[in-house]
Amino acid sequence: MNPLQTILILAAAFLAVFGEATLAGLRQWFSAQVDLLPVLMVYAALNSDIVTVSLLAVFGGLWFDALSANPPGVSILPLFAVGFVIWQQRELILRELPFAQLVLGAIACAIAPVLSILVLLTIGQQPLLGWGSLWQWLVMTAGGAVAAPVIFVVFDWCNHAFGYQPRTETSFRSDREIRRGRQ
Amino acid sequence: MLKQKHYIALGAVTLATLLLLSLPPRATSPLKLAVGSWFLPLFGLASTAQQLPITAADAALSRRELLRQLETLRHDNEELRVQATQAAAVAQENDQLRALFGWQRQTAWKLKLANVVMRDPANWWRTVQIDLGSRDGIRENLPVLTANGLVGRVSSVSYTHAQVVLVGDPNCRVSAIVENPARDMGIISPGGPLDNAFVDLSYLSGNAILQAGQNVITSGLGGVFPKGIPIGQVVDARPVEFGLYTEARVKLLVNLGSLEQVWVLFP
Numbered sequence: 001m002n003p004l005q006t007i008l009i010l011a012a013a014f015l016a017v018f019g020e021a022t023l024a025g026l027r028q029w030f031s032a033q034v035d036l037l038p039v040l041m042v043y044a045a046l047n048s049d050i051v052t053v054s055l056l057a058v059f060g061g062l063w064f065d066a067l068s069a070n071p072p073g074v075s076i077l078p079l080f081a082v083g084f085v086i087w088q089q090r091e092l093i094l095r096e097l098p099f100a101q102l103v104l105g106a107i108a109c110a111i112a113p114v115l116s117i118l119v120l121l122t123i124g125q126q127p128l129l130g131w132g133s134l135w136q137w138l139v140m141t142a143g144g145a146v147a148a149p150v151i152f153v154v155f156d157w158c159n160h161a162f163g164y165q166p167r168t169e170t171s172f173r174s175d176r177e178i179r180r181g182r183q
Numbered sequence: 184m185l186k187q188k189h190y191i192a193l194g195a196v197t198l199a200t201l202l203l204l205s206l207p208p209r210a211t212s213p214l215k216l217a218v219g220s221w222f223l224p225l226f227g228l229a230s231t232a233q234q235l236p237i238t239a240a241d242a243a244l245s246r247r248e249l250l251r252q253l254e255t256l257r258h259d260n261e262e263l264r265v266q267a268t269q270a271a272a273v274a275q276e277n278d279q280l281r282a283l284f285g286w287q288r289q290t291a292w293k294l295k296l297a298n299v300v301m302r303d304p305a306n307w308w309r310t311v312q313i314d315l316g317s318r319d320g321i322r323e324n325l326p327v328l329t330a331n332g333l334v335g336r337v338s339s340v341s342y343t344h345a346q347v348v349l350v351g352d353p354n355c356r357v358s359a360i361v362e363n364p365a366r367d368m369g370i371i372s373p374g375g376p377l378d379n380a381f382v383d384l385s386y387l388s389g390n391a392i393l394q395a396g397q398n399v400i401t402s403g404l405g406g407v408f409p410k411g412i413p414i415g416q417v418v419d420a421r422p423v424e425f426g427l428y429t430e431a432r433v434k435l436l437v438n439l440g441s442l443e444q445v446w447v448l449f450p
Contacts, residue, residue, distance in 0.1 A: 053192070
């Protein structure tokens with residue numbers, strides 16, 4: 001487990017939730033706000049361990065619910081479900097291909113809000129739903145698809161810039177050195 | 184071991200979620216406020232960043248422009264003074280007439296200005312957060328409005344911020360009257376998730392005669408919103424439930440998508 005990567009992912013989730021709440025650009029143009037937490041979950045599930053996935057689900061979900069009218073805890077399980085499934089299948093996913101990242105981002109951003117609404121309906125809440133919600137769902141899916149490759153590039157750059165690099169091994173071995181001349 | 188680890192994580196997250204979802208409302212509200220307070224430093228940074236261009240523009244204003252603005256403000260102030268004197272005379276006359284008829288005296292609205300600092304990140308709720316909290320005397324269910332009309336009501340309050348649930352959210356139902364001869368009464372309910380400029384006025388009587396352009400105001404019933412706050416104008420109406428009652432589409436007077444400052448109304 002790389003603690004720096006976990007901290008970076010959690011910091012990004014914190015900023016993403018704050019940005020979603022304060023930046024109104026997409027909401028004014030498309031009448032929908034894109035949620036970046038599922039995209040971050042895709043990255044965490046493919047590049048981190050299950051502890052980071054769990055921490056992102058719990059803290060990201062709590063932060064999101066704290067700034068929205070959701071009851072606290074609603075967003076945790078949908079985020080974790082997305083991360084858990086990807087984490088289990090991560091050996092089979094070509095995580096370095098931008099197309100795979102795009103598809104995973106779209107799927108995650110499509111599934112997480114649907115699960116959140118299911119949880120809300122299960123606990124007796126009445127979210128604002130209608131035919132227009134389909135458009136919002138499409139915008140969220142498309143936004144997630146676009147954001148996923150970008151987030152992968154940004155995090156790879158951050159890891160390269162701030163993380164420790166593996167020591168390069170040379171082929172030189174002192175015990176196999178051929179000593180020339182007389183001892 | 185690895186298998187066990189991820190099953191432990193699954194169990195722990197599920198348990199934590201179930202615990203949070205089963206908390207009573209009086210416990211969830213402080214929890215949300217506590218978690219929300221983590222964002223306070225970022226709110227401070229954002230407001231400072233917003234103020235910077237304004238401060239820079241203020242510094243760049245010429246003396247001539249400032250004098251011109253001062254003159255305009257003086258002129259406006261004189262006009263408002265005259266209007267205030269006239270309004271005071273009208274109010275006095277109104278009070279005398281009310282006393283003659285034995286009607287209850289209407290109290291003046293006490294208002295407090297607030298900045299909208301945040302919108303709901305979820306697409307299925309319509310709420311905003313304002314920069315007034317319990318330290319400013321804000322409490323739950325206070326009406327929120329702008330100069331144009333009704334915005335919503337305060338739904339939860341922290342020390343420095345409060346959440347306002349907007350008209351058109353499923354959690355903000357408003358009893359309203361149409362300003363027509365029959366004074367038809369209905370309930371403002373959500374219009375749709377996409378367009379926040381329109382809401383539905385439901386449960387109007389089946390024989391209500393509505394026309395486009397008629398004003399819709401708060402009825403004062405329900406105990407949250409005082410009577411007479413403008414809400415919007417009727418766009419069209421249709422019979423529902425086989426003519427049992429009428430439903431009207433109402434265009435809100437306030438543009439909820441571009442709220443920057445609102446007034447909190449104290450009773």
